[in-house]
Amino acid sequence: MMQQTPAAELLLAIARRFAGSESPEGLRLRASRVTEWSAAMELARAHGMEPLAAWYLDTDCAGMFAPDFYDRLHATLQRNTANFVLLTTDLIKVLRILRARGIPVVPLKGPVLAVTLFNEIPWRESCDLDLLVRRGDVGRAKDALMEAGYKLDSQLRSDEENATYHWRSQLVLFRDDVSPALDLHWELLPSLFPCARYFDSVWERLQNSTFHDQEILTLSAEDQLFFLCAHAARHSWHSLRLAVDVARLIHMSPDLDWDSMIRAGRNSDGIVLALGLWIVNHLLEVKLPEIALHYANEAIDGKPFASQLLERMMAIAPDQYENSSELRLQLRLAAGWWPKLRCAAGYVLLPTDAEGALRLPASLFFLYYLYRPVRLTAKYGMKLFRMISGEVTRRHAWTDGV
Template sequence: MSTDSKQTESELSPEISLLLACARTRIDLETADRIRESARRSLDWDRLIETSLAHGLMPLLYENLNTHCADIVPPSRLKQLKDLFQKNAARSVLLTGELLDILELFATEGIEAMPYKGPAIAISIYGRLALRQFSDLDILVRKRDVWRCQQLLISRGYEPHFNITERQLPSFLKLGYVQMFTRDRRQSVVELHWGIASRFFMFPLDTDRFWERLRSSNLMGRRILAPSTEDLLLLLCVHGAKDLWERLEWICGIAELVRAHMDIDWDATTRNARELGAERILLLGLFLARDLYGAELPDLILRRIDEQPTIKSLAGEVRENLLQLNPQSLGLRQRIFFHIRTRERLTDRFRYCTRLLFTTTPIDWQILPLPPSLSFLYPLLRPLRLAKKYALDHTKSLSCF
């Protein structure tokens, strides 16, 4: 943790303290001593392992316990973690093989596609597939290629979550940003993206410039497309903010990326984020990486953080909920208010609210199928549907809209 957090470190549960110490690929002597000291404490090992799985940090927990204090950890617990680690590693290899097959299938049709999250991040940030948990495959394509990609995935045995016709496709592409496909009784999940976040979240990524900045990378001996380091950093911060930073691994990934790439063009990164109205989102992610994992940030970033008190306020809320063994699900109003405060531009806050209320989604189409002649009613009916739905269950995620 950063020096800003030292005064509250003693307030953390021993399980969370140990998990935070292990959640990194590079362990210095001070951190190694901290790991050994934490491992000697009276720990609820069931809760620790359960929490590590929930936060996507089980592989790093096992790796560092096995490396730095295998003589301290109860043998049965170390074996339990080893079994989980090996199962995760085996599944990661299978999923990566499936990803590469899908990318090759797309390439034969002349479709450029970029692996997004999953195995690509495991390699680029952690250096090994086995060090990251992932259960689905995320692939980013251009809007113009979505229909062909959907047909190719269907030919491979996948079923789309939303059955979209060609007539509905233009509206679907405009209103949404992802289509989920499943196979083998949901054992294999592919998320086909043409955007980064839902329309109401207000992250208007310039896709043409984004695709121009892609670079070549290597995944299990195969060439793949990958975002620039600066773009990847912003994407990770947007993903975390969109989902309210509910997993420690998302912050860990940012800290690892910053440590691994000392040549980040910080001027370009902040300028790009500012143009997209996402500078506060970027700075929040970076501050959390510094606060929880000690990521070193340049003076430029630290000054920008200090100039915006809202960032530390938001980080405090994230930390308070995240560093509990039993984090509470945030209610709808809390989620909306958090999202609004992550945006620095008043216009984005206003458009977030209006789009959230009135932008139709495929879920609206499914719940209330209307003939084309009555489709103009959807924006009027949507607020009523949401009011009824969330009055019954206020903890629903915004992704369910």
């Protein structure tokens, strides 16, 4: 891995501390080398790890800094605590609304994951709520939430929403400018992504749990780990926090059924799980059982894109990554020509809300499928043309020089 700045080394130490692979002494050593604390905290914020950094700097590094810096750390934790309370309150309200209609619902990520991974300490930043319902319950769930004051965040007309369900995996609803947005999923992963079909059977493996005295349904630990790896891959592993989620879940779940997980990973149409395990082992030094380590190394070792992914995770701010890199990674993770073709076709052909801005009448709905390839060609075609032209120019210059 490339040479890291003291701020990046500290952030990695914090991530490893959370994953159980770094000692308090090691974290203090990294902290002692940092001189630009504004840059260090900005890097933590960019990677979604500011509350986690504040927690460990306040506890493991007690007495190392000036009082005003600890005041800043306490303010960060208080702010995130307030956000955690807001999210939790809204989540409980939404769960009650859907439960009153007899709609089974599974909270994803957010405050439930934060509590699962770190008890009651609100270390994990979240800005919205994610819920999973059965596909057949989407309409009822949407109606119940809209009756409770939520609105659809979509450019499509309400009479077109039902026609979009087959290409989407979620609806986004909001209530006001203060309350968190609500992402209503009926698939854990859009069907065009590698390994998406694995999640079709998660409803058969749900577990009962308790969240703030509320009975809730949760993913099994094995499905949760697979989902976090797939979610991170969908977003090109663009931040260290994505790896932290996976690493901490492994640390907190000593009884994971690795045999069934590896079998599921091998039987899926991609290497999404293998990449997640490989990343946390190489980047965060997470110790894996031999069967998991062998599976990850066998699938990923020697693939240049994986090493490049590690470099990029720490080399740039997460908000600088390009969405086009998502497709490139999915194609590399898909196993076989058919999953790759399905993924590419889905990315190029299936419309998004951006196409909804056309406001086509229902009778011309099929034109959304034609408009997306045109829009993508206009967006990326000129960039590709410049890249090709530049390469041709460089080759001609080299030939002329010879």
